[in-house]
Amino acid sequence: MFAVIQSGGRQYKVSVGQKLEVNRLPIEDGTQISISEVLLISDADRARIGTPFVENAAVLATAVKQARGEKLIVFRYKSKKRFRHKRGHRQELTVLSIDDIVADGKSLVTGEEPRARTSAPAEDVATNNTATSVDGSTEASAE
Numbered sequence: 001m002f003a004v005i006q007s008g009g010r011q012y013k014v015s016v017g018q019k020l021e022v023n024r025l026p027i028e029d030g031t032q033i034s035i036s037e038v039l040l041i042s043d044a045d046r047a048r049i050g051t052p053f054v055e056n057a058a059v060l061a062t063a064v065k066q067a068r069g070e071k072l073i074v075f076r077y078k079s080k081k082r083f084r085h086k087r088g089h090r091q092e093l094t095v096l097s098i099d100d101i102v103a104d105g106k107s108l109v110t111g112e113e114p115r116a117r118t119s120a121p122a123e124d125v126a127t128n129n130t131a132t133s134v135d136g137s138t139e140a141s142a143e
Contacts, residue, residue, distance in 0.1 A: 001044065001108055003101050005059050006037040014059060014098045016109055024092035027063050032099065035059045041103055048103065057103045060114060061096040069093050 002015040008023035027033060038057040041048045048054050069091035076085045101108045 001101065002042055003038055003057075003059055004040040005035050006039060007035060011039065014101075016098055016100060018098045019064065020061070020096045020098060021067070021069070021093045022096060023094070024066065025063065025094045027094070029063055029065055032060060032062045033096075034102075035061060041101060041108070043108065054103070056105065057101075059098060060100040060102060061098050064095040064097050067093045067095055 002013055004011055004013050006012075007025075010023070012020055012022070014020055025033070036053070036058045038054045038059060039050050039052065041054055041057055048057070050057075072089045072091075074087045074089060077083055100114050102114050105113060107114045
């Protein structure tokens with residue numbers, strides 16, 4: 001099973017569990033997003049093609065990290081004129097992990113409604129004023 005999505009003006013063929021590099025998105029790491037610009041969903045026995053997008057379809061993805069692409073060298077010159085211009089460029093990227101493909105409110109992987117991904121427990125511990133020791137007992141910090 002796969003889907004074709006559109007992000008940043010480009011089209012990508014994705015499947016569940018795949019990691020994907022797209023143009024930089026303004027989201028934080030670990031945030032789950034829903035991409036509703038789905039052009040095609042294909043299963044083992046049937047395909048749904050959008051005009052231009054498939055209705056009631058989405059791809060759920062989690063932002064793994066923000067990264068930069070490989071360096072590209074842009075070199076311009078004019079022959080016989082001693083004109084040389086060299087410049088480098090690195091594209092800003094967001095690495096996404098594809099969690100689920102949803103059509104008509106049901107996951108195509110499990111057949112159930114998709115569940116929202118919960119935040120990491122490390123973030124909850126950082127906001128509390130309690131410390132957990134190795135043996136599991138908690139102590140309140142004095143401020």
